[in-house]
Amino acid sequence: MQYDDAALSRFFRSVRSGALAFATLRVRDEDVALDLLQEALISFVPAAKKHDEDIWKRLFYKILGRRIADWQRKQFWRDRIARITSFSALPLADSGEAIEFPAGSDEQPEQSHSATQLAEHFETVLASLPPRQQEAYLLRQWQAFSVAETAAIMGCSEGSVKTHLSRAIQTLKEQLGEWINE
DSSP: OOHHHHHHHHHHHHHHHHHHHHHHHHHHHHHHHHHHHHHHHHHHHHHHHHSSSSGGHHHHHHHHHHHHHHHHHHHHHHHHHHHHHHTTSSSSSSOOOOOOOOOOOOTTTOOOOOOOHHHHHHHHHHHHHHHHHHHIIIIIIIIIHHHHHHHHTSSOOHHHHHHHHHHHHHHHHHHHHHHHHH
16 A cells, blocks of 8 residues: 555545535534544544555545544533533522513415525434434435445444434435425
């Protein structure tokens, strides 16, 4: 296996935008996604030296997926600690201040939705999926990896990939039905 800086540079350019979109959809924060992408690229370089160029993309997405999973796991505990901390910091007495809620939308359900609204709703529904379903959906549908490649990236069986993907698609259809069946 010949390590080639030019090949590595071409590879980075070829996967950057797709990988950034993948990470951003998974963590819902472009700055965090950029950090995770950079960490994955740094971890990828030594691994790339040990493998043939034809598997670099699968290897890179596997590394990126692990970085995202690590970040999500840490974020879960940070959020949990923040909720506990904020709950304990709540005042015991009522301050007497009124709480204002935003007014509801006057838009009727039968009115069509803009592409921007649909995209935002899609991202919200996608973000609500369990992480493994998100990952399977994004790798198969957005990155066009085969079932076998997706299984290798996710570290699971092909059957698990199919199950995660099927459940993700079912949830997306259920949640987006009103938006796309108008």
